[in-house]
Amino acid sequence: MGDGHADMDLVTAIGIGGAGIVAGAINAIAGGGSLLTFPVLLAAGLPSVSANVTNTVGIVPGTIGGSIGYRAELRGQWRRVVRLGIPGVIGGLIGGVVLLVTPASVFDAVVPVLVAGACMLLLAQPRLARRIQGRREGRTPRSPPGADPRPDPRPAHSGGPALWTGVLIVGVYAGYFGAAAGVMFLALFGLLLDDTLQRANALKGVLAGVINAVAAVLFAAFGPVEWAAAFALGLGTILGGRVGAAIAQRIPDRPLRLGVAFGGLLIAALLAYRAVP
Numbered sequence: 001m002g003d004g005h006a007d008m009d010l011v012t013a014i015g016i017g018g019a020g021i022v023a024g025a026i027n028a029i030a031g032g033g034s035l036l037t038f039p040v041l042l043a044a045g046l047p048s049v050s051a052n053v054t055n056t057v058g059i060v061p062g063t064i065g066g067s068i069g070y071r072a073e074l075r076g077q078w079r080r081v082v083r084l085g086i087p088g089v090i091g092g093l094i095g096g097v098v099l100l101v102t103p104a105s106v107f108d109a110v111v112p113v114l115v116a117g118a119c120m121l122l123l124a125q126p127r128l129a130r131r132i133q134g135r136r137e138g139r140t141p142r143s144p145p146g147a148d149p150r151p152d153p154r155p156a157h158s159g160g161p162a163l164w165t166g167v168l169i170v171g172v173y174a175g176y177f178g179a180a181a182g183v184m185f186l187a188l189f190g191l192l193l194d195d196t197l198q199r200a201n202a203l204k205g206v207l208a209g210v211i212n213a214v215a216a217v218l219f220a221a222f223g224p225v226e227w228a229a230a231f232a233l234g235l236g237t238i239l240g241g242r243v244g245a246a247i248a249q250r251i252p253d254r255p256l257r258l259g260v261a262f263g264g265l266l267i268a269a270l271l272a273y274r275a276v277p
Contacts, residue, residue, distance in 0.1 A: 008044070008226065008228040008229060012044050012045075012229075013228055013229065013232045014232070015040070015044070016037075016040060016041065016044060016229050016232045016233055016236070017232035017233065017235055017236040018236060019036060019037050019040040019233070019236065020037060020058065020059075020062075020232065020233040020234070020235065020236020020237045020239075020240060021236040021237070021239050021240035021243065022036060022236075022240060023036045023037045023059070023062075023233075023236070023237055023240060024062045024236060024237035024238065024239065024240020024241040024242075024243070025240040025241070025243050026240075026256060026260060027062065027063075027237070027240075027241065028240070028241050028243075031122065031125060031180075031182060031183065031257075032118070032119075032122040032179070032180060032257065032260045032261070032264070033059070033062075033237070033240075033260075034055060034059060034118075034178060034179040034180075035115065035118060035119065035122065035179050035180075035260050035261070035263070035264040035267075036260060036263070036264075037055050037058070037059065037233060038051055038052065038055050038115075038179065038267075039264075039267045041054055041055055041226075041229060041233075042271075044229065046226055046229065047104065047224070048104060048107055048108050048111060048271075049099065049104045049107050049223075049224060050223075050224040050225070050226055052099065052107070052111075052177060053099070053219035053223040053224060053225050054224075054225050054226045054229050054230045054233070055178075055233070056178060056212055056215050056216050056219055057216040057219055057220060057225050057230040057234075058229065058230040058231075058232075058233025058234045058237065059212065059233065059234070059237050060209070060212050060213050060216045060234065061234045061235075061237060061238050062234070062237025062238055062240065062241045063205070063208060063209040063212050063213075063237075064209045064213065070198075070201065070202035070205055070206075073196075073198045073199045073201070073202035074199075074202045074203070074206065077199065077202065077203055080203065081203065081206050081207070083164075084163070084164070084167045084203070084207060085206075085207060085210050087164050087165070087167045087168035087171060088167050088168070088170075088171040088174075088207045088210060088211045089171065089210060089211065089214050090168060090171065091167065091168040091169065091170065091171020091172040091173075091174070091175060091211070092171045092172070092174055092175035092210075092211035092212075092214045092215045093175060093214060093215070093218060094171070094172050094175060095171065095172040095173060095174060095175025095176035095177075095215070096175040096176070096214075096215040096218040096219060096223075097175075097218070098172075098175075098176055099175070099176050099177075099223075100218075100219075100222055100223055108271075108274075108275045109275050111177065111271055112268045112269070112271040112272035112275060113268075114177045114179065115179065115264055115265075115267055115268040115271065116264075116265055116268040117180070118177075118179040118180035118183075118264065119180075119260075119261040119262070119264040119265045119268065120261075121180040121183040121184065121187075122180055122183060122257060122260060122261045122264070123257065123258070123261045124183070125183050125186070125257070126254070126257070128183070128186060128187055128190065129186065129197055131190070160192075162192055163188065163189075163192040163193065166188045166192065167185075167188065167207065170184045170185055170188060171211050174208065174211045174212065174215070175211060175214075175215045175218075178211075178212065178215075179264075181208055181211070182204050182205070182208045185203075185204040185207060185208060186200060186201065186204050189203060189204065
């Protein structure tokens with residue numbers, strides 16, 4: 001792979017940082033911020049693979065920072081995090097290596113499908129979350145008087161080999177492209193773990209953050225990262241995550257989610273048109 005663009009003017013860097021702020025807020029409110037930042041990097045002139053790896057590197061600070069807010073829900077889950085982090089990291093490395101060693105033309109052909117699929121998952125996320133929450137609440141016994149009101153720190157169900165394999169597969173996707181990987185994790189946990197939506201969300205955030213970080217290290221060493229863009233994007237996502245967390249309770253996520261998803265579908269159509277010989 002060649003290097004990303006070496007030069008980037010200040011106006012472009014500011015624009016990418018601004019997109020990072022919006023994406024960080026979107027991730028805090030609705031999720032799917034990568035569906036905004038990836039096409040912005042393409043519009044800035046980065047080749048598709050360079051835009052993808054730069055996006056992965058740039059969103060890591062915001063992803064890790066977002067997990068801090070779930071400290072309470074992660075109580076008692078750290079053994080689970082380690083157990084599932086192993087296949088997640090292996091999958092992320094596999095996906096990242098596949099991205100780097102295959103021709104850029106392959107990624108150009110596949111990415112419209114990946115973007116469109118990520119948009120559909122983003123649209124389906126609220127319904128999925130409601131179904132998971134309903135199932136969990138229906139099976140949660142009442143706590144006796146005087147019991148600790150906090151969630152039981154012991155994992156209710158390990159998920160077994162099926163969960164391990166599923167995390168591996170989603171990890172491959174996350175390392176290769178990654179948009180809406182968190183929605184895939186949430187669906188997987190909803191099917192195979194008997195736990196609350198909040199704790200599944202916390203687990204999802206940590207695993208996604210770890211996989212992104214590992215893929216980012218791989219891309220930093222061997223990928224065509226545009227560092228000025230990654231730096232601007234990272235600063236933006238950190239700031240946007242803080243802003244989004246502050247306003248998440250005040251702004252309904254449905255209009256934002258619809259806008260991101262349908263904008264992403266338009267981008268997918270344009271990418272598909274560009275990929276046609």
